[in-house]
Amino acid sequence: MNITVAPSILGGNLADLRSSLVQIRGSGARWVHIDVMDGYFAPNLTFGPQTVQALADSKQDLFFDVHLMLEHPEYFVGKFAEAGADLISIHIESRCDVAKTLQIIRTLDKRVGLAINPETAIEKIFPHLDFVDLALVMGVYPGFCGQKFIEHSWEKVEIIRKKNPILAIEIDGGVNGDNARLCIQKGANILVVGTSFFKAPDPRKFVQQIEHV
Numbered sequence: 488m489n490i491t492v493a494p495s496i497l498g499g500n501l502a503d504l505r506s507s508l509v510q511i512r513g514s515g516a517r518w519v520h521i522d523v524m525d526g527y528f529a530p531n532l533t534f535g536p537q538t539v540q541a542l543a544d545s546k547q548d549l550f551f552d553v554h555l556m557l558e559h560p561e562y563f564v565g566k567f568a569e570a571g572a573d574l575i576s577i578h579i580e581s582r583c584d585v586a587k588t589l590q591i592i593r594t595l596d597k598r599v600g601l602a603i604n605p606e607t608a609i610e611k612i613f614p615h616l617d618f619v620d621l622a623l624v625m626g627v628y629p630g631f632c633g634q635k636f637i638e639h640s641w642e643k644v645e646i647i648r649k650k651n652p653i654l655a656i657e658i659d660g661g662v663n664g665d666n667a668r669l670c671i672q673k674g675a676n677i678l679v680v681g682t683s684f685f686k687a688p689d690p691r692k693f694v695q696q697i698e699h700v
């Protein structure tokens with residue numbers, strides 16, 4: 488499977504997001520991971536559709552991977568689709584009709600992702616796996632960049648990969664140059680990197696090393 492590195496712009500320069508976007512493009516990465524939080528689902532507030540729209544002016548051929556950590560993503564999927572999202576992931580733990588909201592994302596002609604938190608039983612997402620384009624496995628509790636990877640998250644990746652050999656599996660949180668190889672061996676093919684990307688002395692080399700392990 489092709490490996491894709493998705494730098495998380497939340498780990499970039501929050502006072503100058505465009506410069507972080509330029510930095511991501513300069514690294515050769517093709518995806519940009521955009522973490523959206525509402526202060527309820529996750530204990531932080533980040534970006535809204537207008538921020539994504541503003542960034543979309545400098546998007547060029549980058550792929551906007553929008554990760555909604557919201558209690559009610561159903562109110563916002565349309566707005567993020569319009570703003571320039573290419574893929575929209577919602578959480579299985581959200582307080583919405585998950586199947587219906589995934590269907591709305593599909594109807595908006597965007598790629599469909601479903602995310603799962605570290606403490607949630609993996610079985611919860613099984614009924615939706617045939618419908619989605621991507622499963623997002625959290626490697627940390629939603630909220631902040633720079634947290635330590637929770638080791639048992641790999642089990643989830645392995646279980647999903649066993650069930651579906653071709654589904655895109657994204658691992659998000661705590662991924663770095665040291666554990667990236669293991670993430671891939673367990674079955675992940677999209678790797679979100681926040682802190683480790685923006686702290687890398689040579690981001691281009693960092694991306695290449697992970698994508699070509």
Ligand code: DX5
Pocket residue numbers: 495497498520522529627628629630631632633634659660661662679680681682683
């Ligand atoms: C947590 C965020 C982070 C972020 C990645 O809610 O979703 O996982 O994208 O940041 P790092 O790579 O620093 O964990």
Ligand code: ZN
Pocket residue numbers: 520521522554659679
């Ligand atoms: Zn994320």
